Amino acid sequence: MNQKYEDFAAQAKKISTIYSATGVLGWDQEVNMPANGASLRSDQLSILSGIAHELRTDQKYVDLIQSLLEDKTLNEVEKCNVRETWRSIDRGRKFSKEFVENLSKVISESFAAWHQAKAENKFEIFAPHLEKLVAIKKEEADIVGYKDHPYDALIDDYEPGTTVAEIDILFEDVKNQLVDFTKQILTKPKTNDSFFYQEFPHEDQRDFCKQLVTEMGYDFKSGRMDLAPHPFCIGFYPQDTRITYRYKTKDLSEIIWSVTHEGGHALYEQGMKMEFVGLPAAGAVSLAIHESQSRLWENNVSRSKEYWQHYMPVLQKYFPGKLDNVTPLDFYKACNKVESSLIRTNADEITYHFHIMIRYGIEKRLMDGTLSVNDLPKVWNESYKNYLGIDVPSDSEGCLQDVHWAHGSIGYFPTYSLGSFYAAQFFDAAKRDMPNLKQDIMEGKLLGLREWLRDNIHQHGMIFTADQLCKRVTGESLNFSHFMNYAKEKYTDIYSL
């Protein structure tokens, strides 16, 4: 037994347990808390986060971790725990208290201004705050340090090791391959999805979706599914990982794929190893890898032809008389309707990446100074015209639609696209390893895929980096061609291209 390592692990678990308690408080805030509960909740969260922060930055703890970085006797899991804990603490240590307070102030003011700007459709209300925000994020990048591009220092916080150079190559592929393909699709008649827009009772929608996630392998003894203003997944630990959903009684498409999406996130969290709980070996590799798990279930599985072969009759039984004349193929086509749209969160899985590419281009240029905040709406609108062929009628539905920048999250957007690309690549590997996968999906047998994902991805936590994991599972680094081939095969079929 390595006493130093045990001491480190005990303290790391304690800190993680406090953060998991703030997770429960956060979940309650979204799902249950009465309106007037906000002021105490904010105090609870700030006090607990403060305590966790103090423990995390305690000099003895920091020294202990630093000494373990050199310890050659640690095994791979232990090395991962030390390395990743250090990575996250080390980034934080670089910032002065003054900088952190200032950043927090700028973000809090930006958020309020963004809220008002969006409501009143006035970009000029948000602009001065975004300028301050860009300035302080540049400062952050300088403090963290980077080799080639200040944006690298920011994306590293969400997607460790990923760089502008790599993302540029990916989006170059998107541009070269996906733009023309999408144009082809958009010349075709739109698929009919009118049957989504009938009256579907809430309880039946919920119960159908509970069946979907249960059959994906989500364990309700280690989770629950609640109504909330926004769908999300939160894992306190593998044995208590919860998802939320929202619905529209007159639009069946609102709930289904958001539940299979959050269910995919939840399988990742539930699939971590209990023995590593509270340590990075039971943590998510990166945002993109997390997103790959949700996108794989949302798109590659629950928007597949095979999936609805099995689930269409199930769905019909939940809603007698509503969908009797809808064939699995009709439903499959409807849930894969491609169209240019203004709002990222409503976009289909193809045009979605243009939304991301546009945002990525803008935030990268804000960071290297080749775009000024004042020119942002103009560039946004031109890009939407250019890539999606649509006119943006207002900044509220344009460059003010997302909260990310107002929250100080610059470098976050690309992880969404990376998630889809990883998903396609992982799904190809799963098909390689399970030749009957499509047949299984057609028969509603999804647990084999869950096991494959658990074996190959979930249980490894942060032991491998995203790139190591990807190579280990698929034999190569992230490669856009998997997504492109998936898209081509699927949409050529749907749209008879």
Added chain:
Amino acid sequence: MNQKYEDFAAQAKKISTIYSATGVLGWDQEVNMPANGASLRSDQLSILSGIAHELRTDQKYVDLIQSLLEDKTLNEVEKCNVRETWRSIDRGRKFSKEFVENLSKVISESFAAWHQAKAENKFEIFAPHLEKLVAIKKEEADIVGYKDHPYDALIDDYEPGTTVAEIDILFEDVKNQLVDFTKQILTKPKTNDSFFYQEFPHEDQRDFCKQLVTEMGYDFKSGRMDLAPHPFCIGFYPQDTRITYRYKTKDLSEIIWSVTHEGGHALYEQGMKMEFVGLPAAGAVSLAIHESQSRLWENNVSRSKEYWQHYMPVLQKYFPGKLDNVTPLDFYKACNKVESSLIRTNADEITYHFHIMIRYGIEKRLMDGTLSVNDLPKVWNESYKNYLGIDVPSDSEGCLQDVHWAHGSIGYFPTYSLGSFYAAQFFDAAKRDMPNLKQDIMEGKLLGLREWLRDNIHQHGMIFTADQLCKRVTGESLNFSHFMNYAKEKYTDIYSL
């Protein structure tokens, strides 16, 4: 501004906020947590309680409070906050770490043994643990110190300042006055309550009860009502105070009075002053005063003739065809049915006090050594025969029925009876101050009573002791005759004595 006091108050609020976070975690555990979530939850609670305990016993904080005890410049509220914080810390300070760990071990083993003993109906499984528990509670009493009776040191933890001498006088009154009166009632034909036992849909039961508590003045913007295995109320602070309920579809009586009971507790919590949150001035005086608020609404209000004059037609609308021939008087009589029974928690408001008196007599004698654990079942059964005229068929339904002793709670039981007696006395004072109160209740106007309780009791937190508060509101100390007169008037009417 008194800097010392401000420093103390800030630290006290911080500690209280951490405890309130454990409250949310506890609520979630009862209401939402999936079965497998238990192990993390236990770690979260133990870590947060440990942190709060460290802060509470920090020598600087203790010294600060001690120095403020002498500060003559504090106002009444500030004095209360210092005095009550000190009282709770000082008790804890007297115990060595070894004693606390030992107590915790004895309780944890007792609880497990009690569980098994109750399930298998074997008192002998619990007996050796109860002996250890009695021994360590005697030690606790010796450490805390007492003047007349070791039990005084224990009840002081729940009902500050109350003594065996006082409770003996009260239960002497119960014996002298309530025993014969109850015998009179029990000679009369039983009231009919068969209409409770029909099929009542859960949702309608819940919605009816939500209406009841809303009209009592419970604020759902500052609370919520959820299904849980046990009904309880938990106040994180006045603006987030939640209640739970349980129901039986075939027994309407299961839900109603437990909701008005918990609603009464909740009005107390919601009625504390927001400006004092986190300090004793926004805390409950004692368990009995808290219980007086629940019993007042449960019995004096929602088991009154006037109440059902108003609510019977409302109830009938919730359950068309089920209660059409039940008059308000029938319903009033049914919900006040008196009968001897084995189980305390199912007892009516009259015989209930015999259950408590028996337990009090036993735990007092266990503490002063005049009763040995081995003789407990015999004394229990004789007392039930003596006071309630019933034979106890098994220890599981007898002296093993309650969890309190197994949890180390000796001195807790009397607070239930004290709560009812305070309730009757407060209700008399309310009638004195509001001559139209009965008429108001008959018209469903309950907010006046809520205001009266808020003005006279809730908003004062711990500023007054229970006795001071009682004198201030009613003009005298706790006096059993209020309860006895209430019981006589009500049950003479119901049973035509």
